[in-house]
Amino acid sequence: MSKLDELIKELCPNGVEHKPLDYAFDIIAGGDVPKEFFSETRTNEFRIPILSNGIEDKSLYGWTNKAKIEKPSITISARGTIGWTSYRDYPFYPIVRLLVLTPKVKMSLKYVYHFMKSIENDYNVPKVGIPQLTKPMIQHIQIPLPPLPVQEEIARILDNFTELTAELTAELTARKKQYEYYKNKLFSEAEGIQAVTLDTIAENCDSQRKPVTSGSRENGDIPYYGASGIVDYVKDYIYDGDYLLISEDGANLIARTTPIAFSVSGKIWVNNHAHVLRFDEYATRRYVEMYLNSIDLTPYITGAAQPKLNQKNLNDIKIPLPQLPEQQRIVDILDRFDTLCNDISTGLPAEIEARQKQYEYYREKLLTFKEKMS
Known part of the structure; x- marks a missing residue:
């Protein structure tokens, strides 16, 4: 007992x-x-x-x-x-x-x-x-309102859960700062860097894009992508492979509440709100994805009411690209940080979520009392 x-x-x-x-x-x-x-x-x-x-x-x-x-x-x-x-x-x-x-x-x-x-x-x-x-x-x-000793014991138990969650959250904050530090350092100090543009290292596949209004889409299990990620699932596809999608328009180009560059794989459909790039190497695609998500793109964005990153301006962005082995080394390092900081199934966010659910479960059990009849 x-x-x-x-x-x-x-x-x-x-x-x-x-x-x-x-x-x-x-x-x-x-x-x-x-x-x-x-x-x-x-x-x-x-x-x-x-x-x-x-x-x-x-x-x-x-x-x-x-x-x-x-x-x-x-x-x-x-x-x-x-x-x-x-x-x-x-x-x-x-x-x-x-x-x-x-x-x-x-x-x-x-x-x-x-x-x-x-x-x-x-x-x-x-x-x-x-x-x-x-x-x-x-x-x-x-x-x-149970007797004070009961209140204090319940508070002690639940405080232990919240303190552990607070410690994990503090660690996550520290890891994110560490991630940003190493990301900036690796992109600026990598060996053998050459400034290149995207049109020289990737194939632009924008011409294959095809927007379909929501009322005209056939429901299915193929992801339908827009500027900031999946917006629907459809029956057919227009791309099949590994691609980097980059937001072409939308408020997120300025707000950056979600990544503006994101890798996708397999059969997909993409509307005309995201650029579609294909790379020869995984390391190059992932390196460019991380780099674009780390820099300020404001100089390349046009339009105030409707921000837009057109293909010409996209191709004007200089990418500090090292040789392939160095790209792979940097990607390996940053992928480990990214998993720790952002992965909702294995990283710190997953552990924080699990602890929070555990806290809520015990909170409900401990705070449920039979009412004393007077």
């Missing part, structure tokens, strides 16, 4: 009380910061953060010399990322996009944090005007 089982058997064998949130907490809505308490820059006097939504790296809206919340609390995002829950153990000043829970009774705030995380996607906020979570929407939420 685990320590938690022993505590439950001893302290709450017949279930636990469920109380409305406003029984256990003062629920405080964020407000405007008076001008005299506000500073855009951090100083010795103005060093208390002003927080908006619940996500740490997007929540700083300036600094104040007067904290509205001074004791540990739970914050819930009221707009934007509605429901996002954070645990705060430092003074801060919340503004209008934030709700704050400060305890009225003795309890484990970390226990409450995990409970509120478990329901952060369940708020029924009307989608009219500017959707906003308000105090009346949450004050009657029922929270199970």
Whole structure:
């Protein structure tokens, strides 16, 4: 029997009380910061953060010399990322996009944090005007309140899961920085580099492309590619082999939220929003793919409303290409980093996802209590 089982058997064998949130907490809505308490820059006097939504790296809206919340609390995002829950153990000043829970009774705030995380996607906020979570929407939420030792043991167990996920996430961030460092270094310092253009090392197959409107496509299992990847699956194909697709148009050429160059293999259909290049060697194709995804293409892009990388400008891009053995060496090194940083089946992202699912599974089990009948 685990320590938690022993505590439950001893302290709450017949279930636990469920109380409305406003029984256990003062629920405080964020407000405007008076001008005299506000500073855009951090100083010795103005060093208390002003927080908006619940996500740490997007929540700083300036600094104040007067904290509205001074004791540990739970914050819930009221707009934007509605429901996002954070645990705060430092003074801060919340503004209008934030709700704050400060305890009225003795309890484990970390226990409450995990409970509120478990329901952060369940708020029924009307989608009219500017959707906003308000105090009346949450004050009657029922929270199970087992005895304090039980709360603390549950918090300890769940904290272990979140700390491991945080460690893995920090490692992933470090690996990505390392990846970028080595990528830039290898592309600039490789032996025997010659500046070449794509039309001298690859065959452009754009003339075979054929766009088909969604209503005219026959459903099948052949990938139908556009500027940023697969957009559909169709019955027929126009290419069969190994190719590098490069975005020809679209906002992603500027935003770069997904790679603008991506390798594809096998039978495929491509519309006229992606260039299609064929290379003689895998190493060259992969090298060019990595290089194009690492550089700023703005000088080669035309059009403001509809960004476009036409074939002429694509061919003007200079590729610092070493000899084939050096290309292969660089690709081998960067492929290992890429797998570690981005592979959702074997790399760090896969492990982080597995730990998160494990945390959510145990969170649901540990926070489910039979309600004690009065």
